[in-house]
Amino acid sequence: MKIAYQGVAGSYSESCAKNNYPGCETISCKTFDECFEMASSDNTIRAIIPESNKTTGNIGIEYLIFKFRLNIYAEHFYKISHNLLGLKGSKINDIKDVYSHAQALSQSSIFIKKNNLTENVRADTAGSAKFILDNKDKTKAAIASSLSAEIYDLEIIETDMQDNKENYTRFLLMGKDIMQPENDNKLYVTSFLFKLKSKPAALYSALQGMAINGVNMIKLQSFPEKNSFSSYFFLCEVEGHIDDQKIKNSLEDLNYHCEDMSVLGVFEADKLRKK
Numbered sequence: 001m002k003i004a005y006q007g008v009a010g011s012y013s014e015s016c017a018k019n020n021y022p023g024c025e026t027i028s029c030k031t032f033d034e035c036f037e038m039a040s041s042d043n044t045i046r047a048i049i050p051e052s053n054k055t056t057g058n059i060g061i062e063y064l065i066f067k068f069r070l071n072i073y074a075e076h077f078y079k080i081s082h083n084l085l086g087l088k089g090s091k092i093n094d095i096k097d098v099y100s101h102a103q104a105l106s107q108s109s110i111f112i113k114k115n116n117l118t119e120n121v122r123a124d125t126a127g128s129a130k131f132i133l134d135n136k137d138k139t140k141a142a143i144a145s146s147l148s149a150e151i152y153d154l155e156i157i158e159t160d161m162q163d164n165k166e167n168y169t170r171f172l173l174m175g176k177d178i179m180q181p182e183n184d185n186k187l188y189v190t191s192f193l194f195k196l197k198s199k200p201a202a203l204y205s206a207l208q209g210m211a212i213n214g215v216n217m218i219k220l221q222s223f224p225e226k227n228s229f230s231s232y233f234f235l236c237e238v239e240g241h242i243d244d245q246k247i248k249n250s251l252e253d254l255n256y257h258c259e260d261m262s263v264l265g266v267f268e269a270d271k272l273r274k275k
Contacts, residue, residue, distance in 0.1 A: 002027060002045045003173075004035045010126035010148035016078040016171045017048045030123075032061050036068045036174075043176040046073070053080070054168045056106050062223045065193070065264070066233050070174040072191050072265030077168045077272040082108050084158040085129050085149050086141040092157055099128040100143035108143055111161045117141075129154060168272065180242070180266050187269040188241040189218070192251070195225070195233045195260040202257060203234075209253025210238065213246040233260075242266045 004027040005013035014026050029035045032049065039047035047070065052058045082104055086095060098105070098117040105112065105119050112119060122128045128142035133152040141157060142148070149156050181188070196202040210217055219237035240247045242263065255261050 001025070004029050004038045004045055004047045006030070006032050006035050006049070007124035008126045008130055010129060010145060010151040011124055012078065012080055012126075012145055012169065013048050013050060013171065014126075015145055015147050016076055016169075019078065020074075020076050020173075032064055036064045036070065039070055039175050040068050041176075046173055046175045048076075049172050049174060050169050051075075051172050052170045053103060053107065054166065054170075055162070055164045056103055058221070059103065059169075062221060062235055063226075065235060066223070069193070069262055069264065070176060071178050072172050072174050072267055073179060074173040074267050075189065075270050076171045076173070077270045078171055080107070080162065080167045080169050081146070081160050082143050082162040082167075083146055083149060083156050084111075084141050084161055085132060085144050085152075085154040086157050087132065087136065087138050088153070088155050090138050090141065090155050090157055094138045095141045095157065096139040098141050098143060099131055101125050101128070104143045107162045107164070107167055110163045111158070126151075170270075174265075181268060183241040183243040187239065187273065188266055189237050189269050189273075190240060190242045190247055190266050191219075191235075191237045191264040193233055193235055193260075193262045193264060194254060194258045195231070196257055197259050198231075206254050206257035209250045212253075213250045215240060215246055215250045239269070 001021055001024045003017045003024050006029050017026050035047040039045050050059045097120055099120045099122050101124050102121045104125050125144040126148045129144040129148035129152045132140055132142045216239040221235045222232045225231040
C-alpha cells in the first residue's frame with residue numbers, strides 16, 4: 001500500500017501510517033493539499049490525514065474534506081508523545097528557542113513556559129527536527145517524535161513533554177475508490193457532508209430524524225462554503241453502519257432538507273471509542 005502524508009520523514013503522520021500498516025510505502029508531501037490531490041488522482045495511493053487532537057481540537061483540514069470528498073476507509077487514534085530534540089550533547093539549560101508545528105507547541109505549553117523557551121512555529125514537527133540538524137546551534141531545539149530523533153541523529157533532551165499524557169490525534173485514511181465494509185457486529189462510524197436549504201430552523205428540522213430514529217451523533221461541525229459567510233456545510237458523523245435501518249431512515253429524512261449531501265465513508269470505529 002502507498003500512503004501519502006504531510007511533512008518530511010519522521011512526522012507523526014508517517015509514524016501512524018507505518019504503525020497501522022506495516023510494510024506500507026510512505027510518500028512525503030509538502031502540504032495537505034498535495035496529499036489530497038495525490039490520493040484523488042491515483043486510486044493506488046491513500047492519504048493519511050490528522051483530523052483532530054484530544055488536547056487542542058480540530059486540525060483545520062475540513063475544507064479539503066469538502067473540496068475533494070475522498071472516501072474515508074479508517075480512523076486511527078494515535079498516541080502523540082512529544083520529545084524535545086537538540087544537537088548531540090545538548091542539555092535543557094542550553095536551549096533558548098524551540099521549533100515545531102503550532103499544534104505541538106500548543107500541546108507542550110506547560111513545559112515551554114516552565115523552561116522559559118521562545119516558541120517558533122514551523123510547518124511540521126519532523127521538518128523542525130531537520131532544521132535543528134542543519135542549523136547546528138545548541139541553543140535551538142525541536143518538538144518532534146522519537147523517530148525524528150533517530151532519522152536526524154538528534155539528542156532526546158526530554159521525553160513525553162506534552163501537557164496531556166493521554167495525548168491522542170485522530171488520523172483518517174482516505175482514498176479515491178468507494179469501499180464499504182460488511183455490516184457485522186462491530187461498532188461502525190458513518191461520515192457525511194451536507195448543506196441545508198436556506199430556511200428558518202433548517203438545522204433543527206434536519207436533525208429531528210436522528211432523534212426520532214435513536215441515532216447517536218458523535219460529530220457535527222460547520223464550516224463556510226468558499227467565498228461565503230452566509231452559506232455553510234456541515235461535517236457529521238454518527239454511530240452505526242449505513243445499512244442499519246435507523247441510519248437509512250435518518251439520512252433519508254436529512255436529505256429532504258438538503259441542497260447537497262455526500263456520504264464520505266463507513267468504517268470500523270477505533271478501539272479507543274469502545275472503552
